[in-house]
Amino acid sequence: MCGRIAFFDEPQVVADQLGYPLARATFPPASYNIAPGGPIVAIAATDGEPEVIPLQWMFKPRWAPEDAPRTHVARAERLAASRFWKGAFARHRCLIPVNGWYEWRHDGDAKLPFYFHGASQRLLLLAGVFTTLADGELGCAVVTQPAQGLAKDIHSRMPVVVGAGAEDWLNPEIHDRETLKQRLRPVPIASLAIQPVSQAVNSTAADSADLILPISPPEA
Numbered sequence: 001m002c003g004r005i006a007f008f009d010e011p012q013v014v015a016d017q018l019g020y021p022l023a024r025a026t027f028p029p030a031s032y033n034i035a036p037g038g039p040i041v042a043i044a045a046t047d048g049e050p051e052v053i054p055l056q057w058m059f060k061p062r063w064a065p066e067d068a069p070r071t072h073v074a075r076a077e078r079l080a081a082s083r084f085w086k087g088a089f090a091r092h093r094c095l096i097p098v099n100g101w102y103e104w105r106h107d108g109d110a111k112l113p114f115y116f117h118g119a120s121q122r123l124l125l126l127a128g129v130f131t132t133l134a135d136g137e138l139g140c141a142v143v144t145q146p147a148q149g150l151a152k153d154i155h156s157r158m159p160v161v162v163g164a165g166a167e168d169w170l171n172p173e174i175h176d177r178e179t180l181k182q183r184l185r186p187v188p189i190a191s192l193a194i195q196p197v198s199q200a201v202n203s204t205a206a207d208s209a210d211l212i213l214p215i216s217p218p219e220a
Contacts, residue, residue, distance in 0.1 A: 001073055002126070002142045002159045004102040004201065005034040005057070006115070006212060009123060011041050014097045015052045017123065018043065023053040032211045033102075035204045036072035042140055043170065044094035044130055050170045055094070059141035061087070061131045074129055074141040076160060080177040088129035090175040094140055095166060096126040100212065102201055105154045113201045114154050115212050119193040127160040127169060127184070149189035163187040 008030040015022040020043050028039035034057065042055045060070040064084065079089040100117030118124050130140035147158045165184035168174050174183075195214040200206045 001103060001144055001155055001157045002101050003104055004036075004204075005040060005096075005098050006032045006100045006102070006117075007034060007041060007098050008032055008209075009097070009099060011052050014041065014043070014123065018097075021049070021051045023051045025054050027054050031207055032209060033201055033204065033207045040096060040140070042094045042096050042128060042130065043125075044092070044138075044140075045170055045172060046130075046138065053138075055130060056133065056137055056139040057142075058133070058139045059088075059129070059131055060133060060139070062134045062136075072141055073144050073157075075157075076127075076143050076145045079129065079143065085129065088131050089177075091172045092130045093169050093172070094128040094130045095162060095170060096128045096140065096142060098124050098126055100124065101126075101159060102197070103151075103155045103158070104202075111199070111202060113197050113199060114194055115197045115201075115214075116151070116158070116192055116194050117212070119191055124187075124192075125162045125166055127162050145186070150194055151189060151192075154194070160184075161187045161192070 011027045037058050039054055040057045043050050043052055057072050079085045100115050102113050104111045104113050127143040128140045130138050133139045143160045144157045145160050147156055151158045163185045168183040196217050201211045
């Protein structure tokens with residue numbers, strides 16, 4: 001799925017590496033353990049050309065009824081069909097730069113955390129959609145797909161990590177699902193590294209570089 005995010009690069013690094021302007025805004029501090037509902041960095045075209053901006057990692061359109069769910073993930077299979085998602089999918093797509101993300105494998109009563117990151121330690125871009133929340137702020141969700149390769153041993157779903165087609169994903173002029181499906185190419189699962197990490201990350205209060213350090217693999 002995508003339980004937590006690690007993003008500890010400076011937003012300016014994203015702007016410099018990817019060639020998007022940096023918005024004049026207050027950005028969240030670097031964090032090794034961003035929980036749903038927290039502030040994150042994203043690339044989105046909110047008023048003109050795409051730029052690097054801060055967003056809330058939570059999605060519930062302001063028009064949604066009170067009993068509608070608040071969520072931080074969006075199933076790729078439902079984006080174009082569900083009323084909850086299809087407006088954002090058509091006009092408000094974004095990219096979420098991360099250094100990595102965490103997912104948990106359930107082993108009895110234990111929750112064993114794993115850290116997913118680029119095998120070459122490069123910045124990863126997760127596909128996302130954004131909306132205006134009830135308070136007028138912008139919030140987003142990470143788009144997920146069925147887990148691939150070794151990721152299936154940990155969780156049934158994983159984020160869509162964008163390789164080719166990032167510019168098309170950000171382009172609101174392209175809103176046909178089949179066109180996007182043809183142009184958007186997730187990075188191969190072999191280009192990702194997965195490592196078990198300390199259960200200290202289970203606490204949302206924990207936030208240090210030690211959280212992403214590998215530990216001895218837990219027994220299957």
